Amino acid sequence: MRDRVNKVSTTKVAILIAVSLMLLTGSPFIHFVGAAHAPQLKEMILKGDHAALAEFYKKQADEARHKAADMKTMASEYLKKYPKNTYAKHCEKMENGYLEEAKDYEALAEMHTKAAKEGK
Numbered sequence: 432m433r434d435r436v437n438k439v440s441t442t443k444v445a446i447l448i449a450v451s452l453m454l455l456t457g458s459p460f461i462h463f464v465g466a467a468h469a470p471q472l473k474e475m476i477l478k479g480d481h482a483a484l485a486e487f488y489k490k491q492a493d494e495a496r497h498k499a500a501d502m503k504t505m506a507s508e509y510l511k512k513y514p515k516n517t518y519a520k521h522c523e524k525m526e527n528g529y530l531e532e533a534k535d536y537e538a539l540a541e542m543h544t545k546a547a548k549e550g551k
Contacts, residue, residue: 481547485540492536499529 475483506522513519 481543485543485547488536488540488543492533492540495529495533495536499526499533502526502529 472484472487474480475487502522502525506519506526509516509518509522
């Protein structure tokens with residue numbers, strides 16, 4: 432019983448640290464605060480519905496990768512019309528940001544998948 436309590440406490444501390452770091456670093460998670468789906472997300476977090484959270488973050492990762500692909504296409508189009516300009520560089524920067532965002536979402540999904548399998 433004591434081991435289980437320690438594992439739960441450790442998990443809660445890890446989640447608290449992860450959320451704190453996301454807030455301090457300007458993670459995409461902050462954008463959910465005013466989003467239309469924020470109440471559902473908050474409810475999933477409060478209920479500890481790790482399976483639903485994992486699915487939610489997987490979808491967010493997919494959307495971020497889709498946005499990254501769009502930015503890559505846009506950069507290519509800019510290069511055709513403005514080969515010596517910086518428009519494409521901005522698109523590439525945004526593409527990289529979306530890819531990083533996807534990695535963050537994937538990490539959250541993985542954490543919640545693991546917690547769901549462990550029954551936490």
